[in-house]
Amino acid sequence: MSGGLLPAGELAERALEGAPAGGRIAIVEELSEAELRYANNTVTTNGVRQSRVVTVISFDARPDGVAAGVATGSGALDLDGLVTAADAGAASSPLAEDASPLVTGDAAPDFHDGPGRTRLQQLAPVIAGLPELFGRAEAEGRVIAGFAHHRVRTTYLASTTGLRARHVDPGGRVELVGRSVDGTRSAWAGAGTNLFDDVDLAALETRLVRGLGWARRRVELPAGRYETVMPGDAVADLVTMFEGHASGKDAEEGGSVFSGPGGGTRIGDRLCQLGFELRSDPADPVVPTMPFVATAASQADISVFDNGAPIPPVRWLSGGVLERLRYHRAGARRSAQAFTPDVGNLVLELPGADGGLDDLIGRTERGLLVTCLWYIRTVDPATLLLTGLTRDGVYLVEGGEVVGAVNNFRFNESPVDLLAKALEAGRTERALSREWSEWYTRTRMPPLRVAEFNMSSVSPAT
Amino acid sequence: MPELDPSFLALPLDALSTAGLEAAAARGCEHAEVRTERVRSQLLRLRDGQLETSVDETELGSACRVVRDGSFGFAATVELSVDAVAAAANQATEAAEVTKDALRRRLELAPEPSHGRVEWVSSYEVDPTTVGLEEKVALLGEWSRRLLAADGVDHVTASLLSVVEDSHYADSNGTVALQRRVRVYPVLEALSVDPDSGEFETMETLAPPVGRGYEYLCGTGWDFEGELAVLPEHLSEKRRAPSVEPGRYDLVIDPTNLWLTIHESIGHATELDRVMGYEAAMAGTSFATFDRLGSLHYGSEVMHVSGDRTVEHGLASIAIDDEGVAAGSFDLIVGGVLQGYQLDRRIAREMGFERSNGCAYAAGPLYAPIQRMANVSLQPAASGDPSVEDLVAGVERGIYVVGNKSWSIDMQRYNFQFTGQRFFAIEQGRLAGQLRDVAYQATTTDFWGSMEAVGGPSTYLLAGSFNCGKGQPMQSAPVSHGCPAALFRQVNVLNTRAEAGR
Structure with a gap:
């Protein structure tokens, strides 16, 4: 193995050799990552890694259907072993419920190009800015912690149908938390990015300083239902869960907030008064994502049979009406719905809405400004009731101005109700959900002002 | 008595760690660790007794962590060659160098004596990766159908996650550890839907994940038979139960x-x-x-x-x-x-x-x-x-x-x-x-x-x-x-x- 790993495109093609009559698909994911972590005004850890995940999916065609077998391995694995495991898995598996004809297509001309790479130096705007950021923090009584991460994922997909697809997908994020030295005040700022060329560390620092400044006055408020203004980042914390739970099969089985009475789904129901659009599109100009399906595992509404299928734009909500739930091709046929795969980005927009967060604050007579949410978990799938905490920035707004920081709260709230209770929205911009940023950095969200956000109890955490 | 896995031991483990530690020493690192690890996992998920998800995954690679001049560096690779691990040690050293200007507190590690060469295997009987897919699907399927047959159970999901970790750790202190850990997590969930109101309730098995092998599903360490027998009754009672007064x-x-x-x-x-x-x-x-x-x-x-x-x-x-x-x-x-x-x-x-x-x-x-x-x-x-x-x-x-x-x-x-x-x-x-x-x-x-x-x-x-x-x-x-x-x-x-x- 001293000669290095086989090139990814060649490996994918070699994995198809000797395929069973039902066909075979190979997916090679090349990952290149660089990250930097900092806390207590110093860098703490870093890392660079090159990895490769190879997935072989074999299909065993039988007179009454098809069975699939999947084997996934990283790096320097013996390919023959992986292929044998996938073939054996297919031969020993029961017929697949999600079977569909394998996707056909041409060979992409760049299929044999090498993978995209990143390195620690890609984080240059952060690495270069940190020494001064730490210096100012120490001088002004702040303690900075945070994380910067860049990843380039290059996907190669080869099928015995002749399809050869390749996609290079760069993405990353930077996050800053600033705390007062005594730990009583804190603020968060984060941003998603594709290449780090647009990262403005100074702008993030300005947001921190503004939040910590607001917190010089502290107001204790009890639990209750509050009119609440949220920037797009906090909206993304909740609305990401809306899309995450939009499974057609779960809805049909009766176990979901999108289940209709009597066994149907709520597709066609108006879920909110404002005419929100919630959509995903691989070709989004700001947060582009994978344009074809590449999945190593079938689930309720995702299928290995759909690998290579072009991902269409999806409108989950249109004019406030639920239009789509997730279906793989087999499920879509069974339920007479459109094929709706997992997309990988999410955009919430109220057509015609304008103005930013400060405009919404300016129109708030009395309410809370909640800048980020954390530790979000499902409490009741029937209403999609979520619980979680406010963190690093809850403020009181009075007469259109922020007048101080408020204690943290535990909330119990549903993203479906959130959109239903929205009083107004601002302009949609790139947003970073802090809660889900490890997995999901590609969102564009508007700031929202909502009625009666349920702050269930006070948290003494700061 | 379970032993270290021969297919893992067949990898050039000592040669890889030596290459990484030597490269780090040559670049002046005061501390270095090389860890080569293989993690095999399998996820099976059945819905209403039908196999829905089956994934066999193997992660294999080497990691180098170094401390040089009080600055930390880490790099990892999935290419298991002497050259690749030496390159990772060099990348880790470079990472320590690149981030040095933002370092405001030197990194030091508490001392630890060398433990020499240590071999350890967790306590289990049957390596879950050696049990055939058909046998596992048949068992989970049978359990699912048993629950489905009960009154008031409309849908059942069953899953089994099995993990086997094999690792080789070596550091500049002279400790070399060869270790193997096995764990399994089987869980079944029953769903009951009221056809009129659309209201639903779910209930999961209580069997915890454990550091055991496949024997856990066959009566060692948990009574699945007993738990499955009472689950539908508990679920049915829960659906009819009054809502709590806060x-x-x-x-x-x-x-x-x-x-x-x-x-x-x-x-x-x-x-x-x-x-x-x-x-x-x-x-x-x-x-x-x-x-x-x-x-x-x-x-x-x-x-x-x-x-x-x-x-x-x-x-x-x-x-x-x-x-x-x-x-x-x-x-x-x-x-x-x-x-x-x-x-x-x-x-x-x-x-x-x-x-x-x-x-x-x-x-x-x-x-x-x-x-x-x-x-x-x-x-x-x-x-x-x-x-x-x-x-x-x-x-x-x-x-x-x-x-x-x-x-x-x-x-x-x-x-x-x-x-x-x-x-x-x-x-x-x-x-x-x-x-x-x-x-x-x-x-x-x-x-x-x-x-x-x-x-x-x-x-x-x-x-x-x-x-x-x-x-x-x-x-x-x-x-x-x-x-x-x-x-x-x-x-x-x-x-x-x-x-x-x-």
Whole structure:
């Protein structure tokens, strides 16, 4: 193995050799990552890694259907072993419920190009800015912690149908938390990015300083239902869960907030008064994502049979009406719905809405400004009731101005109700959900002002 | 007696670590570690007895961590060659160099003696990766159909996650550790839908994930037959149960639920790296601040909590941790007072401890070790053996909470909220049927302060989780928590439907 790993495109093609009559698909994911972590005004850890995940999916065609077998391995694995495991898995598996004809297509001309790479130096705007950021923090009584991460994922997909697809997908994020030295005040700022060329560390620092400044006055408020203004980042914390739970099969089985009475789904129901659009599109100009399906595992509404299928734009909500739930091709046929795969980005927009967060604050007579949410978990799938905490920035707004920081709260709230209770929205911009940023950095969200956000109890955490 | 795996030993493990350590030494690093690891996992998921998801995954790679001139560097590769590992050591050294200007505090590690060459294998009988797919699908399918055949069960999901970790660790100190760990997590969930109202309830098996092999599904360590036999009845009763009246109740909490409360409110709160602000951007900090070591009243006098990485079948058990530290056990809370923290070598050094207590772990070959949770366990009653019935007998109006479900806690580990699988009303010292829509919410020290009694050894269960998350990038770690049943006075109970405004 001293000669290095086989090139990814060649490996994918070699994995198809000797395929069973039902066909075979190979997916090679090349990952290149660089990250930097900092806390207590110093860098703490870093890392660079090159990895490769190879997935072989074999299909065993039988007179009454098809069975699939999947084997996934990283790096320097013996390919023959992986292929044998996938073939054996297919031969020993029961017929697949999600079977569909394998996707056909041409060979992409760049299929044999090498993978995209990143390195620690890609984080240059952060690495270069940190020494001064730490210096100012120490001088002004702040303690900075945070994380910067860049990843380039290059996907190669080869099928015995002749399809050869390749996609290079760069993405990353930077996050800053600033705390007062005594730990009583804190603020968060984060941003998603594709290449780090647009990262403005100074702008993030300005947001921190503004939040910590607001917190010089502290107001204790009890639990209750509050009119609440949220920037797009906090909206993304909740609305990401809306899309995450939009499974057609779960809805049909009766176990979901999108289940209709009597066994149907709520597709066609108006879920909110404002005419929100919630959509995903691989070709989004700001947060582009994978344009074809590449999945190593079938689930309720995702299928290995759909690998290579072009991902269409999806409108989950249109004019406030639920239009789509997730279906793989087999499920879509069974339920007479459109094929709706997992997309990988999410955009919430109220057509015609304008103005930013400060405009919404300016129109708030009395309410809370909640800048980020954390530790979000499902409490009741029937209403999609979520619980979680406010963190690093809850403020009181009075007469259109922020007048101080408020204690943290535990909330119990549903993203479906959130959109239903929205009083107004601002302009949609790139947003970073802090809660889900490890997995999901590609969102564009508007700031929202909502009625009666349920702050269930006070948290003494700061 | 299980042994180290020959197919892993066949890799050029010593040659790889030597290449990495030599490259690091040549670049002037004062400390270096090379860890080659293979993690094999299999996820099976069935819906209504039909196989829906089947994934076999093998992660294999080498990681190099170095300290050079007080600066830290990490690099990992999946290419298992002497050249590739040497290159990774060079990349790690370069990373230490590139980030040096933003380093304002030198990194030092607490000393640890060389342990020479250590071999260790966790306690299991049947390697789950050697059991055929058909056999597993047949067993899970049969269990699913048994549940589906019961009245009131409309859908069933069944899953089995099996993991086998093989690792080779070597450091510049001379420690070489070859270790193997096996764990399994089978779970079934039944769903019952009311066709008229569309309302639904679910119930999961209580069988915890464990550091055992496939024998766990065949009668060793858990009675699946018995649990499956009663699950539909419990679910049917839950669907018809009255919705809880919110308010303050005495709670008897079963170990199937209490382990998670321990995990969130004690396990994470006593990780010294987060206490000292190193997780401020992600996992958070802790109310259990260092100045309160030896004085913080965490809970009542019956509260004795220990950490260990040694308990048999424990998910965090190991012989040598991912920084070359010999694993052991230690007190965290004695008589209700905070007496210790979980440590890795960096935080042990920074805070003046002589040694780490062995809590470093890396989630696979591509990640750097960070301080992770030991098996953090609440000890049962020191004398006598009070049963769940004995605890219930001391309650006039309360709730017996069984099984874990939803959880959430704030970033300083004060305010938490948990739901569960089953909630039985307690009236005049006796169980009086199930309730639904229950969540309990409390502040950590109030909650543990209200613990009046712990059950005896016969109520003790080692439960746990496969996927505790911490760090950036997020790393997932398995961990066990042992505990008895326990009695808590006057805990705030919410109605989750009312919380949703219904």
